[in-house]
Amino acid sequence: IPVDYASHGPQVEAIRDELLTALAEIAPRQATVPFFSTVTAEPVDTGGLDAAYWYTNLRETVRFEDTTRALLAAGHGLFVEVSAHPVLTTAIEDSIQAAAEDADIEAAAVGTLRKDENGPLRFLTSLAEAHAHGARVDWTAHAAPAAAGATGPAVPLPTYAFQRRRYWLDAPAGTASAAGLGLSNAEHPLLGALVALADADGVLFTGQISLRAQPWLAGHAVRGDVLLPGTALLELAVQAGDQVGCGTVEELTLEAPLVLPERGDVQLQLVVDEPGADGRRALRLYARPDATAPWTRHAEGIVAPGAEAPAPGLPAAWPPADAEPLPVDGLYEQLAARGFAYDGAFRGLRGAWHRAARPDGEPAELYAEVALPETARADAEHYGLHPALLDAALHPLALVDGSEADGGRLPFSWSGVSLHAVGAAALRVRLRLLGTGQVAVTVADAAGELVADIHGLALRPPAGAPADAAGPALRPVVWRPLTAPLTATGPAPDV
Template sequence: MEPMLEEFRRVAENLSYADPLLPVVSNVTGRIAAPGELTTPAYWVTHVREAVRFADGVHALRAAGVGRYVEVGPEAVLTGMARESAGDDALLVALLRKDRDEETATLTALARLHVAGARVDWAACLTGTGARAETVDLPTYAFQRQRYWPENSAAIAAADARAAGLDASDHPLLGAVVALPDSGGVVLTGRLSVQAQPWLADHVVLGRTLLPGTGLVELALTAGEAVGCATLDELTLAAPLVLPEQGAVQVRVVVGPQDAAHRTLAVYSRPEGAEDAPWSTHASGFLAEGVASAEFDLAQWPPAGAEVVPVEGAYEVFRERGYDYGPVFRGLRAVWRRGEELFAEVALPQESVGEAGGFGL
């Protein structure tokens, strides 16, 4: 900035100044500006040239009791930066995001502020749209409910599979196994939906509910167990498996015939009820016999030489980047780094532990 400072000073000296009506944090000092501090050309020349004391400014706001922060700009860059200094209990909201349309992003930001206690003038916000703002009383017992349908329908699924001439599977995601007589291959079938597996609704990426990548690994390992190949030697993810808000998808996991010590593997899906639709490939790879040996020793935990990585506020950062994880997927407890290696402790919510026994991972 050095070469333009004198010209900038000449322009600044021809402007009129007045103290702001609202408190302003100075990026030069990192504190709330005193009366008269922002009303001189010299200050703004310094402002151009000196370092931006952004973290100090956020700390000054926290000390002044500020708990909600709104970024007014084309992206959410400062929101992510401020989170490191604002603390886990602060609400940081960006009005605009480069990957979303402006109306949706702005209304979503206002809604987040509203539910956090900020006053939003909804009447002014909705002027000219044809909508109106009303408040209604919540039910006496808001959001308390009991599920009517049985949670575990594995026994029913097993009976249906045998009635159709298939071998039943007790896996939570795969209900039947079909052996192919001519090739020695195997096909495992299943049906996925957010209604049948409601925990999947907690895995939202860029606004869409996806089967997690670990879910595809789970399907592959289950197929390996069915053919006596306990090691997943390789798995390439080709496309995400998107779950619809209503309805379901049919899943097929196809294992090829024995070839030396390996078998091929592929995971497919198509919308339920769309018999003419092509099958989409989501993953492919190889299964191998035996159990792979671990490449590292976990006898000492945390691993020797590993440094702690802070995880406070991690899920808020993930959400800013489009990964909206619900309670079931908020299991990260601690992380360590050693060179290019990452080590983590992950735990299921207590209410989900009872259902975990049917899975391989």
């Protein structure tokens, strides 16, 4: 391109007025996709991409590597260069390699077309490369014309033995749909269907969960048992409330741990009562391991219309300047030694900071960054807030003083929970330490936009924890047989 000035240097200033005039009619709008600028090396509001921005873009240094590193830090792991020939892919790969020397990062860069290879075959090859690196690809859009004459649905091919997965295909569960059974589809991975009760304005949700259908749950084991995390119970309550027009989980108390068996399904029933005069509804969650077992109530709570007033947003400067970094390396190994075996999607803590209590009475706070691993990110869009991600948001609590002595705690009761955005795969977190076992939680996405706030969360040691974890133990009742007959005149034996 013939030009008579050097871009990204002082010579651009000679055409400043000409450039601002030529671009004056640009009317930028806000984008739905996060936009990282190579001028600022951070996310920017695309509503501000006016003529002045594009002049600055041409005048200032191109901060390409800084922007690539910012994307990596925000949890993005796949870069696709959309161009007629790869030009920036090598530079991105160099930035990934440099960043990987400082942190545990897995990322890749792919192109689309190439010089002299601009046909469908080249594009599909690039698409396959992206798929191999974890991109979600809708292959049916490509295969639909070829499969037009097919008589049945496509099925996945068997996996290889060394992939340590079942080789044989699972038989279809059945052909009956929820609608065919008189139910409505709950459209959630943990809830299968819902039915409005005929004699009251209540709703019954049903579902089945298992380690086969939701293998990511196996990453949450406490003292040898795989437990449905409390964050999953909260997700169920949030979804049920949303279905009945109640945007706030006013309270939710966990009554009994829900242990997931190694094989087989666990049946769920979530009962939402009819509303009271104020619109609030009680709910209860039951489960049983099979059709012959009795139902166990695992949680009860209340959902309410509207949403709680949002907590103050996270600080604009991230992390806050007065927050001290906390070491997170080795945390999950330490937790495993104390009986909390987190793995897979639950190993989401990326960084943590601590700010001490302030003289004005503000409590101590923890700040953290958490993200789902690349293999679990595709699931995030199916949940309001992925339970593994919210669970990881609570892991910094294990870093504060005293957590090792008390053996660790799990969510027990939630209050004032409101969800403001869905589908997040990475979070910024603030934990306000309100007292022993009490915390308030605010979570935002990687751009700082509010996702959810929890006004109160009480944590307790899990069942079976050492006695000192829950306070002084009651003395046990021990029955000892009498060694001599009790008489009216003699003293009573020492029991």
